[in-house]
Amino acid sequence: MHFEFDQSAPIYQQLADQMEEMIFSGLFPEGQQVPSTTQLSQELHINPATVLKGMNLLVDHHLLEKKRGLGMFVKKGAKERIMEKRKEGFYQNYVVSLIKEATKLQITEDHLLSLIQRGYQNGNTQN
Known part of the structure; x- marks a missing residue:
């Protein structure tokens, strides 16, 4: 510890x-x-x-x-409560800002989803 x-x-x-x-x-x-x-x-x-x-x-x-x-x-149930709290934080801190930036760049929902899928396919670490 x-x-x-x-x-x-x-x-x-x-x-x-x-x-x-x-x-x-x-x-x-x-x-x-x-x-x-x-x-x-x-x-x-x-x-x-x-x-x-x-x-x-x-x-x-x-x-x-x-x-x-x-x-x-x-x-x-503590670990599950932490997980849920962090998921909500992830949404607020990352997803909301990602969608705002995608909207500014005129990236459609479908295109954004394909970019996310590409990220997963590339092992989350490549551009």
């Missing part, structure tokens, strides 16, 4: 984002207990309140659940 922090966002948000990625990648499988607030704050040398704020974001997003007296655990 490795965390990296920078100045791009508040530490609690970066912690939540990185823990979300760990859940998504399977480092923290569904049903598994995650490190405690105390463990993380000591290991990362950050304020326990900051860690708790980040973890509470994950609770609010239904990715972690608190079990009284036991700690926090990855909630069942």
Whole structure:
């Protein structure tokens, strides 16, 4: 488990984002207990309140659940919730802007679909 922090966002948000990625990648499988607030704050040398704020974001997003007296655990269905959130983000961040640019270039829907198919056929990496 490795965390990296920078100045791009508040530490609690970066912690939540990185823990979300760990859940998504399977480092923290569904049903598994995650490190405690105390463990993380000591290991990362950050304020326990900051860690708790980040973890509470994950609770609010239904990715972690608190079990009284036991700690926090990855909630069942967390990976699927992350996937759905990221799909919607992909649509908003990429598809919408792709369609706007295609419209400016007068690329029809059929032509755009053929370009996307060509991208898949070329292994997604060639122009």
